[in-house]
Amino acid sequence: MTGPSAEPLGPFVRTVPLTLTGRGEPLRASLALAAASLDWLDANRETFLHPDEAALVTDRLHARRRHGLLAGRFAAKQALARLHPEIDPRALAIRPGVLEQPVLSGEGLRNLGVSLSHAGPVALAVAFPEGCPMGIDLEWVRADAVPALASQMTEAERRMAARLDGSEVEGLMRLWCLKEALSKALRCGLTVPMELLAVAGIAPDPLGLSVTFAHFAQYQGISLLAGELASALVLPRTVTLTVEAADRATWHDALAVAAAEWREAGNR
Template structure:
């Protein structure tokens, strides 16, 4: 039986001057443990073995959320009908590595509370995703990882301080996933030099990684950031994904 939570998969069109690529984004929401348990049949045999080593419920839930979202995104891009055939391993820096019948496709995974999201993309076009809860309890931790220039930049944004800090953090974590460093590197290295405000999203530019940008948008009381190459025009139906978060606020 399929999980009864909410799940939405959409296409991402990635247009560049020399080529056009396709990716996919999955966002899902599961709340009850019964819904999480229904994800287990979709796991690869080795993923089930790893799940059995997890003793804490929170860790089991986040693993299941991330794997299910990643499998749905990968299936949409590879046309794989059986999610259990998609195997997502962990690299030495805990980065997800996708094994499927269609080569050169990779995924980036994020989970926060009862939400999971993932993007699948061609290996030739690196990307990363992060979702973070806007929470004033995280203010001190987020402020400790920003520079003086970033403090000045966010003062002019038409959003609250906590939203701005979460925006910076999420953009940096999405970039760290592209670079496969995770939390092993100071986030100040991923400094955001400029933030453009658009009608329904923000664009963050990086001081030390000018070849990338982050497209970020608010989804209820969360921030979602997707990092992609600077010269890529990314087309995504953000409103549909915002609906999942809005329905469960």
């Protein structure tokens, strides 16, 4: 893999198994982080895209949008492969719903959903049981985003962000990721007033930070930041998320590597 001054060919992939314990038997989910250049994704898209997905990748798409679409689908197929390695990723289709939410279908799949996010050439996805709705988000931490981020926070959230370790933009971006991940778990996206997605409380967590939400007490959020990438995962509060120590390290290290190697491409 090349350094940050050149466009890497890719792919860089890391997957993390997740165990969800609530009612009944523990459930399995899977998280995947992937990064690759647009050239690599274009050259290899026939190995992971369903025909319906391939139809979305047209020459009319701006290169940045094309890159994000391909990276997101690639990461999602990696997460799904962790759960179902026996299924050809080309047989799985992730189509946009009416609110642009990802809708998963495919022969051999039952009761499985997916949430995905991309930040330039880097993408993060989670595959999960539909009975345990989840949402994920990934963002570059950029100092010039502070005014826009602060304008979307409540006064209480701005105070919370200021108390977190790290810079102001890191705190604000972590809260933004959590709110966007919640909107994906709710399948409404950012079509609702941002104050409805407000964070209520923050506590330390082995993964980074654990949060609750002011208007959706039935959900919890996990925030993990490394390098210049912030990530968030939201899931039901009645579910206990178990991630082994080695897998927590994998998630953190993958963010750090991706942030270092793809910084230039991600911030263009």
